Amino acid sequence: MAAKNILLFGATGQIGSFILEAILTTRDSFGRVAIFTSARTAETKSAYLEKLKQQKIEIIIGDVDDENAVKAAYNGIDTVISALGRNTLAQQIPLIRLAAASPDVKWFFPSEYGTDIAYGPASANEKPHQQKLKVRAVLEQEISRSDLDYSYVVTGPFAEMYLDFTPGLEEAGGWDVKGRKAVLLGEKGPARVSLTTMKE
DSSP states (O other): OOOOSEEEESTTSTTHHHHHHHHHHTGGGOSOEEEEEOHHHHHHTHHHHHHHHHTTOEEEEOOTTOHHHHHHHHTTOOEEEEOOOGGGGGGHHHHHHHHHHOSSOOEEEOSOOSSOTTSOGGGGGSHHHHHHHHHHHIIIIIGGGSSOEEOOOOOOOBGGGGSSOOTTOGGGOEEETTTTEEEOOSOSSOOOOOOBOSOO
16 A cells, blocks of 8 residues: 555654654655644744645644544545654554544554564563553554554664663663663673664
């Protein structure tokens, strides 16, 4: 299925900004390209959003928890891309259900970027992965009976996340060059890991 009219959630965030940048490079390949953003973001990033409007990006301001706002945003949209952050992954569940109920939306990309949650059994114990598993359960067990297709885009861990420590998430791994400290993930002994950059 080829996407023609795209709606992106989380477009101004850490991963969403790279997704939007990639879409912008092929903007003429699509009919509508819209982003759904909060009133707060519209206020704090108004200059950036104005620039996007000049690039033929439709800005929809609303609250992802407002069912009517999301339904209205889905009108005429065939593909929804979610780039919601790690702390808001469960908010995708109502977005998915509304997409499945929409006569227009045919394809949903959940925010699955990063580590493959199905890769190792210990993965299910990580808090963000628990939320991703709930999202997958809705897609695979509940929504799979509708005509809504979905795709997981699993890139592997992001290299940028390991270049330094993320405040509050030091146990997730990283490097502190000044402090001469590193936290490496995985089992003891030789292991392989594949990383990608957020831009890729």
